[in-house]
Structure formats: structure tokens, C-alpha cells
Amino acid sequence: MSETLSASTRPAARVEGSVPVAPxxxxxxxxxxxxxxxxxxxxxxxxxxxxxxxxxxxxxxxxxxxxxxxxxxxxxxxxxxxxxxxxxxxxxxxxxxxxxxxxxxxxxxxxxxxxxxxxxxxxxxxxxxxxxxxxxxxxxxxxxxxxxxxxxxxxxxxxxxxxxxxxxxxxxxxxxxxxxxxxxxxxxxxxxxxxxxxxxxxxxxxxxxxxxxxxxxxxxxxxxxxxxxxxxxxxxxxxxxxxxxxSKVPVIETGAGVVHIFLDDSANASWASDIVHNAKVQRPSVCNAVETVLVHEAAAVRLLPGVLAKLAESGVTIHGDAAVREIYPAAVPATEEDWATEYMSLDLAVRVVTDLDDAIAHIRHYSTGHTEAIITNDIVNAERFLNEVDSAAVMVNASTRFTDGGEFGFGAEVGISTQKLHARGPMGLPELTSTKWIVRGTGQVRA
Structure with a gap:
């Protein structure tokens, strides 16, 4: 249990003389x-x-x-x-x-x-x-x-x-x-x-x-x-x-952010480098920062050296699979735990996948349902990603850092809901309301 929610660990009530302290x-x-x-x-x-x-x-x-x-x-x-x-x-x-x-x-x-x-x-x-x-x-x-x-x-x-x-x-x-x-x-x-x-x-x-x-x-x-x-x-x-x-009180679940970016085989190299860098480095401690980058095997040699070098210049530690380490030997070996980790730090997990289907399967397995993005110039793959990835926010060719109530025009946010009932995604004013039905009649009765 989180430290914030643990049951009280204070010592038992202390007794001074013969006067008991409230139980x-x-x-x-x-x-x-x-x-x-x-x-x-x-x-x-x-x-x-x-x-x-x-x-x-x-x-x-x-x-x-x-x-x-x-x-x-x-x-x-x-x-x-x-x-x-x-x-x-x-x-x-x-x-x-x-x-x-x-x-x-x-x-x-x-x-x-x-x-x-x-x-x-x-x-x-x-x-x-x-x-x-x-x-x-x-x-x-x-x-x-x-x-x-x-x-x-x-x-x-x-x-x-x-x-x-x-x-x-x-x-x-x-x-x-x-x-x-x-x-x-x-x-x-x-x-x-x-x-x-x-x-x-x-x-x-x-x-x-x-x-x-x-x-x-x-x-x-x-x-x-x-x-x-x-x-x-x-x-x-x-x-x-x-x-x-x-909780016995109804809960709106806001989720941790194991956020993914998939670099498709048609991804623009400049976009890939800039978007991944922004999504990881601009503020790594927040829930919409990217934690895992997946790259199409056909584009790995073309994209990874530039993307990872720019990240390394900003102090990011790359946790890569075997295919990533062949291209970028400075990466440390990724473990199974890395794929499910919300680092909230200058760490990034990187994996080479065979294709879009493999990327979507990885996301389905490890995602917390927060935000996922694809970098691509293929409109068919973009639409497939938007339709088949089931997270609160799904993006094409944009930084995951945009999943934010302020950026969405809400002024601020209550949180980012990763559940599907009542509210999903950044929550603003309407998400803090329920509804009721108002009925106005002029003497009608039900037949």
C-alpha cells in the first residue's frame, strides 16, 4: 500500500498517571x-x-x-x-x-x-x-x-x-x-x-x-x-x-502513465527525434511523459541512432532490447520490468518490433491506458493505430505531453481518467458534474 494510505502506525495511546488518553x-x-x-x-x-x-x-x-x-x-x-x-x-x-x-x-x-x-x-x-x-x-x-x-x-x-x-x-x-x-x-x-x-x-x-x-x-x-x-x-x-x-466511496480512477510512442517504418526522422525528445525530456516526472519507445524493425537502423543520441545528450538512460543494443551499444539491457515501468525520470525503455501489429500487441499488454502515439507518414497505419489502440488519448505525429487539461483548453485538470465510465482522459469542469432530470407538466397523468 502507498505510504499515504497505510493504516496508522502511531503507538498505542499513552497513559500518564491514572488519566487514560482517548482510545x-x-x-x-x-x-x-x-x-x-x-x-x-x-x-x-x-x-x-x-x-x-x-x-x-x-x-x-x-x-x-x-x-x-x-x-x-x-x-x-x-x-x-x-x-x-x-x-x-x-x-x-x-x-x-x-x-x-x-x-x-x-x-x-x-x-x-x-x-x-x-x-x-x-x-x-x-x-x-x-x-x-x-x-x-x-x-x-x-x-x-x-x-x-x-x-x-x-x-x-x-x-x-x-x-x-x-x-x-x-x-x-x-x-x-x-x-x-x-x-x-x-x-x-x-x-x-x-x-x-x-x-x-x-x-x-x-x-x-x-x-x-x-x-x-x-x-x-x-x-x-x-x-x-x-x-x-x-x-x-x-x-x-x-x-x-x-474505498467505499465511488472512485474515478486516474491512471499511472506507462506511455508509448511507436516509430512506424515511414516515420519522418526529424519528427521522430523531436517528438520523442520532447515527450521524455521536457518534464520527465509527469504522467504524460513517454516511458517506452517502440520502433519498426524496417526503420530501426534509420531512426534509432539520431533519436537515441539526442536523448543521451539530455542525460537520458536508454534501456534497450538486444536489437536496440546492436544499433546503439550504449544502451543498458532492458528487462521485463522495464516494459511495465513508469520511470518518472530520465530513463526510457526502447524495443524493436516487427510491425504495427507487434507494436499494438505490446501496447495492449503493457499500457496503463493513458496515452499512446504513432509517428508515421502512412495514413492507413495512422487510422489503424487510432482505432485499435484503446487508451484515453491516442495521437498521430504529436508529443504525448499534450495530454493535459490545460493544453486541451480546460484551464487545469482534475486528473487524467484511464477508466471508461463517466469520464475518460483529461477531466475538466463537466467531468465534475453529474446530471438530473427536470420534468415540467401541466397536470398530465400516466395512462
Whole structure:
């Protein structure tokens, strides 16, 4: 189980003299459990206010959040520095440290994203479809908020802002578990967000963190069916699987990214080199970075030297099969584990395949259903790849780094769903809503 979700390992309640300390109930003391329930009840109450809040009020809060981020860069960076120092001391990987980092540029980018969300159409109340029955009864399906959205994530303080803003605009209260690694950063961010909410006339409890409840709080959040309407995990494959397996709350599964690029025999060499390099090097710690490159055997000698040399210049370690190592001896031998690994680092698995069918078969076996791409000048192969590869995003002649809510015009994203029910791919405002049916009659009864 992920460190974030493990059951509480705190020692048994300590007794001083003859005064007993409150017993532990499912990892929380009685007092903690009561406080946790009160927090969830407050979220539910806030969600009722948010569901009815006019768009202009929500937008005012979003503008306040963006301004608060810009006005408090120094405070946010100082808190984030504490988290980074603790993360290095704890041995966090380079990929997790990169995800954890909030510098001035990233904070200002977050503020810009919040303002982008403000400009998006409010999904609440949108009519999805409707009709009039022969008897004059009018029916319509409209978007409504989920209510209370819980999110569990690791070492990603940017998610705190993204989720809070998207949940707010879509009329949802959010309960956040950002993990120990980002606890200082998240405490400051949530405080700034709550201040902006209150200034706009909305409840501070519209956005809350359960980080003070530790690992046991995450476990309790997964059991909070009735208090929480949907739970979204973001992070490692271990975290996501733990939430999917153990949660009693309905889960929208966001997947780890074992992302593939297939270099077809007709691939343009310049495109192949540039796209693979961008997909691996631009930001290797994120879920849409490529982790495995497959190359058609008829193009391997033509494409691999240039593609791999450019990667090596940027410090990428190539994990290659025997055919790759014959062409590029600097590669280290790839193992079976490499094909299923989301490195989140400057490592890349590379394999030579016999043809498009072999590439698709490899992807079907090892993919996490996130993003796959083909580089080709063959329109038939391009269409086959688009039609036969079953992932949330499938691309032709483009970097996998484009699978992103911001790039797709959502302002930010809740996550990238790799499941097939309700939502798939980058999730924005509409994906944080459900629907209900509105029926208007003039006295009709059913015959």
C-alpha cells in the first residue's frame, strides 16, 4: 500500500498517571474521529451553498484565489522549501521532488490557470438534452454538481490549487489529502484559498484539507460514503490501486502513465527525434511523459541512432532490447520490468518490433491506458493505430505531453481518467458534474 494510505502506525495511546488518553478508533482517537466527521459535515453544508451560488460569485472567488497566489509567492515558496528539504532528507526521488516543487514561475502559472478557469463556461445548469412528450410533458437533463469531492494525492501541491478551483467553478466542495510530503505547502495554499472564498461571500469550508489527520485520515476518507460523493486519487500506481481497492466511496480512477510512442517504418526522422525528445525530456516526472519507445524493425537502423543520441545528450538512460543494443551499444539491457515501468525520470525503455501489429500487441499488454502515439507518414497505419489502440488519448505525429487539461483548453485538470465510465482522459469542469432530470407538466397523468 502507498505510504499515504497505510493504516496508522502511531503507538498505542499513552497513559500518564491514572488519566487514560482517548482510545484509538480505526486509527483516529475518539476526539479525532469526531472532528473528522464534523469536517465532512461542514463540507456537505458548504456544498449546498456552492450548488446554488451564482456564477459571478464563484468567479469572484476564483479571481481572489489567483490574486492571493500572486501576492503571497514568498510565503508559498518558503513553505515549499521546508517540504523540499524534508523530502530530500527522506530520500524522495528526483521525479517526486520535481512534482513537489513550487517556484515563482510555477505559482504564477497556477494563478494564470485559475483565471483561465474563471473564463470557462459554468457547467452547472447546462442542458445536456431534452424533449417534449406527445402529452405535452417537457423533460430535460441538466448538469448538477457532485456535491463533495474527495481527492487523495502525493507530493503535488499544484493539485491543491487546480482541484480547489475546478471544484469551486463546478459547484462542488472539496476535501483534500495532499500527503505529508507537501504538508507545509498545502497548509499555506488552503489558507489562502479559504481567505479568498470568505472574501467572496462563500463558506471557508468549501475547500478543506485533512492532512492534520495523517494517514488515518486518508483511510477514513475512503470509508466516508454518504459524506463524500466521489473520490479521485492522483499519484503513484500504488496509491491509485489502494484507493480503488479499499474505498467505499465511488472512485474515478486516474491512471499511472506507462506511455508509448511507436516509430512506424515511414516515420519522418526529424519528427521522430523531436517528438520523442520532447515527450521524455521536457518534464520527465509527469504522467504524460513517454516511458517506452517502440520502433519498426524496417526503420530501426534509420531512426534509432539520431533519436537515441539526442536523448543521451539530455542525460537520458536508454534501456534497450538486444536489437536496440546492436544499433546503439550504449544502451543498458532492458528487462521485463522495464516494459511495465513508469520511470518518472530520465530513463526510457526502447524495443524493436516487427510491425504495427507487434507494436499494438505490446501496447495492449503493457499500457496503463493513458496515452499512446504513432509517428508515421502512412495514413492507413495512422487510422489503424487510432482505432485499435484503446487508451484515453491516442495521437498521430504529436508529443504525448499534450495530454493535459490545460493544453486541451480546460484551464487545469482534475486528473487524467484511464477508466471508461463517466469520464475518460483529461477531466475538466463537466467531468465534475453529474446530471438530473427536470420534468415540467401541466397536470398530465400516466395512462
Amino acid at each position: 484509538v478508533v480505526r486509527g483516529l482517537s475518539v476526539d479525532e474521529a469526531s472532528a473528522f466527521t464534523d469536517l465532512l459535515v461542514a463540507s456537505r453544508t458548504a456544498s449546498l451553498t456552492l450548488a446554488a451560488a451564482p456564477t459571478q460569485v464563484k468567479n469572484s472567488a476564483l479571481r481572489g484565489i489567483a490574486q492571493a497566489l500572486r501576492d503571497n509567492v514568498t510565503e508559498i515558496v518558503a513553505a515549499n522549501t521546508l517540504d523540499l528539504d524534508a523530502g530530500r532528507a527522506a530520500g524522495l526521488s528526483a521525479g517526486l521532488l520535481d512534482r513537489l516543487t513550487l517556484d515563482e514561475a510555477r505559482i504564477r502559472s497556477l494563478a494564470d490557470a485559475v483565471e483561465d478557469i474563471e473564463q470557462l463556461t459554468d457547467p452547472v445548469g447546462q442542458v445536456v438534452r431534452g424533449s417534449s412528450l406527445p402529452n405535452g410533458v417537457k423533460i430535460s437533463q441538466v448538469r448538477v454538481p457532485f456535491g463533495v469531492v474527495g481527492v487523495i494525492y502525493e507530493a503535488r501541491p499544484n493539485v491543491t490549487v487546480d482541484i480547489a478551483a475546478l471544484a469551486l467553478k463546478s459547484g462542488n466542495a472539496s476535501v483534500l489529502r495532499g500527503g505529508t510530503a507537501a504538508e507545509n505547502s498545502n497548509r499555506v495554499l488552503v489558507g489562502l484559498i479559504q481567505g479568498a472564498l470568505v472574501a467572496a461571500g462563500l463558506p471557508a469550508e468549501s475547500v478543506q484539507t485533512i492532512d492534520p489527520f495523517g494517514r488515518a485520515g486518508a483511510t477514513q476518507l475512503m470509508q466516508a460514503r454518504g459524506h463524500v460523493d466521489v473520490l479521485i486519487p492522483r499519484g503513484s500506481a500504488g496509491l491509485i490501486q489502494a484507493v480503488v481497492t479499499e
